[in-house]
Each structure stands twice: as structure tokens, then as C-alpha cells.
Amino acid sequence: MAVLGVAGFTLEVPDMDAGLAFYRAAGLVADVSEDRATLVCPGGETPCVTLIRSSSRMRLHHVTLRADALDEMAVRVPAHGGKVVEAPAGFGADGLWVSDPHGVLFHLVELAPEPAPPAGPSFAINAPGAIVRVRQSAMAPSGNYPPARPRKLGHVALFTPDVLASVDFVTDAFGMALADRAQDVVAFCCARRSSDHHVLAFAKSPGTGLHHASFQVADPDEVGRAGQALANAAGRGHWGFGRHTIGSNFFHYIQDPWGSWFEYYSDMDYIDDHALWQPTVYGMEDAMANWGPPVPADFVHNYQVEAAQ
Numbered sequence: 130m131a132v133l134g135v136a137g138f139t140l141e142v143p144d145m146d147a148g149l150a151f152y153r154a155a156g157l158v159a160d161v162s163e164d165r166a167t168l169v170c171p172g173g174e175t176p177c178v179t180l181i182r183s184s185s186r187m188r189l190h191h192v193t194l195r196a197d198a199l200d201e202m203a204v205r206v207p208a209h210g211g212k213v214v215e216a217p218a219g220f221g222a223d224g225l226w227v228s229d230p231h232g233v234l235f236h237l238v239e240l241a242p243e244p245a246p247p248a249g250p251s252f253a254i255n256a257p258g259a260i261v262r263v264r265q266s267a268m269a270p271s272g273n274y275p276p277a278r279p280r281k282l283g284h285v286a287l288f289t290p291d292v293l294a295s296v297d298f299v300t301d302a303f304g305m306a307l308a309d310r311a312q313d314v315v316a317f318c319c320a321r322r323s324s325d326h327h328v329l330a331f332a333k334s335p336g337t338g339l340h341h342a343s344f345q346v347a348d349p350d351e352v353g354r355a356g357q358a359l360a361n362a363a364g365r366g367h368w369g370f371g372r373h374t375i376g377s378n379f380f381h382y383i384q385d386p387w388g389s390w391f392e393y394y395s396d397m398d399y400i401d402d403h404a405l406w407q408p409t410v411y412g413m414e415d416a417m418a419n420w421g422p423p424v425p426a427d428f429v430h431n432y433q434v435e436a437a438q
């Protein structure tokens with residue numbers, strides 16, 4: 130009947146080694162073949178990132194979404210401005226391949242979600258009037274922590290020339306739902322049932338492309354620690370530690386080798402039934418963050434448009 134979540138995304142990249150180094154530093158585990166690499170979260174089986182060697186530039190090849198009732202979706206897609214297309218060269222014909230009204234390619238697959246990871250220790254905070262942690266340090270010496278361990282790909286944010294049209298398409302054709310938006314500049318879409326606040330987001334740009342992909346970690350501490358480590362390893366831009374208004378998640382964004390962003394997140398709002406959720410249209414003052422460091426000047430710059438010219 131609808132999209133249930135995001136499974137992965139595939140990039141064409143001009144420098145496979147740079148891509149592998151970045152995503153491995155982020156905590157993903159790679160399986161490399163001649164012309165492509167697939168990366169999973171530690172302990173996971175479904176590739177959440179696929180890199181294809183390209184002779185030209187970095188470009189979003191497609192986004193893979195978990196869905197059910199693909200036959201119904203194949204009827205709705207052309208009725209709402211999209212096209213059902215053949216599988217691209219090098220990819221299987223399983224599932225449903227869809228080109229959206231802006232030419233963005235989606236692969237919809239009937240795929241069980243990765244099993245939920247076992248719950249870790251709760252993030253216990255001593256608050257005024259509520260002491261929950263006694264005779265116990267919250268923090269270990271900084272060298273005692275293991276490397277970042279992304280638990281799952283939570284959402285993908287895409288550039289689009291028309292945010293509201295993209296929302297309409299995934300709502301009408303994919304059976305998703307609008308969670309919240311800020312004017313017509315950014316919008317956040319969820320599955321209708323049992324979903325993170327957003328699994329697909331859209332940001333306004335002159336063209337299409339990948340804005341960021343976001344991976345869940347255990348808690349706000351791991352967001353900060355992992356974000357700082359990856360920012361140091363990647364050596365390009367970063368933005369964080371901070372907290373979004375829309376979705377409520379703690380975040381740290383690190384720029385990938387081609388100018389798009391990788392996000393670690395924790396503590397996102399959860400929508401168990403969209404019929405019981407009231408979407409909010411926020412002002413632009415809440416489009417980016419509730420609090421955090423200054424936003425990098427190129428945070429919403431679409432390098433994929435620039436590279437295509």
C-alpha cells in the first residue's frame with residue numbers, strides 16, 4: 130500500500146577510494162568488488178550505501194525505499210506525474226523502478242526491515258528534581274570509547290526544484306505523509322505508520338541531488354563524539370553538535386568528499402500513526418535548527434548542479 134521506510138541510496142562517484150575512506154571512517158562496513166562497493170551498518174545485511182565507479186562526477190543514482198503493494202503503486206505513479214521505468218544497467222529488475230516528476234530515480238522493494246538492534250543502556254540524565262544516576266560517572270575517559278557504530282540509515286534528504294510538488298508525489302504516489310515543513314523550502318515526510326518523524330526529506334534547490342543521508346547512533350553523546358571524529362578524519366566542512374526543531378533530533382553533519390552531507394542523529398520524534406499527528410508549517414527561523422553552531426555557508430549548496438554544468 131505504501132512506502133514503509135528507506136533502505137539505501139546509490140551514488141556514482143569519481144573517486145571510489147575517497148568514498149570508501151569516508152564511509153568507513155563514519156563506521157560503515159564495506160564489501161568491495163571491481164566496479165562498486167556496498168556498505169552496511171555494523172551487523173546489518175541490507176546495503177545502505179552503494180558506490181558505483183564513475184568517470185565523471187558524483188551524482189545520486191537512486192534511492193531505495195522499502196514498500197509493500199507494489200502493483201498498486203505502479204498504477205498510482207503515472208497518475209501523479211511519475212514514470213515506471215526499466216531497471217537501469219547493472220541493477221536487477223526486482224521491485225519497482227520509478228522516475229519521479231523531477232527525474233529522480235527510486236527503487237521500491239518489498240524488503241523486511243533490518244532487525245532492531247538490542248536496546249543499549251538508557252541515556253540517564255540527572256535533572257532538577259529528578260536524580261536518576263548516583264555514584265556513577267556518565268562519562269568514561271575519552272580514549273575508552275569504541276569507534277562510531279551507526280545503527281541504521283534513518284533518512285535521506287534530497288534536493289528538489291519544487292519541494293511541495295515532491296511532497297505531493299511521495300504522498301499521492303508512494304503513500305507517504307507530510308510530517309512537518311518550513312514554508313516551501315524544506316519538508317519532511319514519514320511513512321503513514323510506525324515511522325521516524327522523517328524517512329525522506331526535501332530541500333529547495335535549482336536542481337536535484339543528494340543533500341544528506343542520516344544514520345542513527347545510540348544517544349546524543351555518540352552523535353557528538355562520532356561527529357567530531359568524522360569531521361577530523363574527513364577534513365572538510367561540518368555542522369554540529371546541535372538539535373533540530375523539526376523532528377527534534379540531535380545532529381552532527383559532516384561533509385562528504387563531494388560536498389553532500391552525512392548526518393549522525395539521535396532521539397528523533399516517532400510517529401506511530403500519522404492520522405493522529407498534526408503537521409506544522411514552521412517559519413524559516415526553525416528550518417535549520419533549534420540551537421547549534423552557525424550554519425556552514427554551503428550547507429544547502431547543491432554541488433551536484435554545479436558539477437553538472
Ligand SMILES: [Fe+2]
Nearest residue numbers: 286341343392
Ligand atoms: Fe537529517
